[in-house]
Amino acid sequence: MLEIILNIVSATVRGVTRVELEPPSDEPYKTSSLQDFWSNRWNLMVTNILRPTVYNPVRSVMADRISRKWAPLPAVLATFFVSGLMHELIFYYMGRLKPSGEAMMFFLIHGVALSLEIVIKKNLNGKFFVPRIISGPLALGFIIFTSFWLFFPPFLRGNTELKACTESIAFLEFIRSGKQAKGMNVESGKGGVVDKGPLPMAKRIILKLASHAMKKEVMPPRLMELR
Numbered sequence: 001m002l003e004i005i006l007n008i009v010s011a012t013v014r015g016v017t018r019v020e021l022e023p024p025s026d027e028p029y030k031t032s033s034l035q036d037f038w039s040n041r042w043n044l045m046v047t048n049i050l051r052p053t054v055y056n057p058v059r060s061v062m063a064d065r066i067s068r069k070w071a072p073l074p075a076v077l078a079t080f081f082v083s084g085l086m087h088e089l090i091f092y093y094m095g096r097l098k099p100s101g102e103a104m105m106f107f108l109i110h111g112v113a114l115s116l117e118i119v120i121k122k123n124l125n126g127k128f129f130v131p132r133i134i135s136g137p138l139a140l141g142f143i144i145f146t147s148f149w150l151f152f153p154p155f156l157r158g159n160t161e162l163k164a165c166t167e168s169i170a171f172l173e174f175i176r177s178g179k180q181a182k183g184m185n186v187e188s189g190k191g192g193v194v195d196k197g198p199l200p201m202a203k204r205i206i207l208k209l210a211s212h213a214m215k216k217e218v219m220p221p222r223l224m225e226l227r
Contacts, residue, residue, distance in 0.1 A: 032132045055079045080111030095158015106150035
């Protein structure tokens with residue numbers, strides 16, 4: 001789903017600005033291992049930022065202190081730590097909820113798992129290969145399991161998807177009319193997400209569908225008109 005959204009955004013920017021952007025991902029469902037997924041396939045823009053700013057410097061420093069063969073291990077752990085910290089800050093910014101540490105735990109688990117994979121590969125030294133048809137599904141299964149366990153819950157608790165819908169509607173209305181949309185103040189409260197101010201019918205329908213999808217009560221004014 002995230003890959004689809006990123007591709008849509010990339011295609012939109014490319015169509016509007018006629019600037020060729022680097023693809024956000026490279027067919028991650030075809031991954032052969034965790035190393036292949038994180039290094040070559042998933043979120044390439046972030047990978048290309050973290051590699052020269054975190055991974056390479058840490059690896060260079062550690063190469064002077066430990067064997068160059070094992071210098072990538074602390075570099076991998078440092079990179080995933082920074083990525084986890086970045087995601088904790090992003091989730092806090094989007095949801096304004098107290099950080100739970102789940103995103104950090106997700107990336108640390110993957111950092112340790114990837115380090116273990118590197119150790120196994122170096123020790124085997126090409127003497128044994130797990131067939132791609134086996135290693136690929138195992139890697140994807142691990143990624144999906146840990147994502148639903150640790151990555152998605154803090155993202156969903158902040159009602160990010162509903163806020164994205166309402167902000168997108170407000171942006172489109174601004175583009176259409178040149179005026180700031182009214183009645184689009186969305187807050188998170190005990191009873192769910194509450195919209196303040198009158199909403200056009202289309203916006204109420206979107207809120208109702210989002211409420212049903214999240215199994216939460218979304219109550220814009222005069223919602224009873226829809227029932």
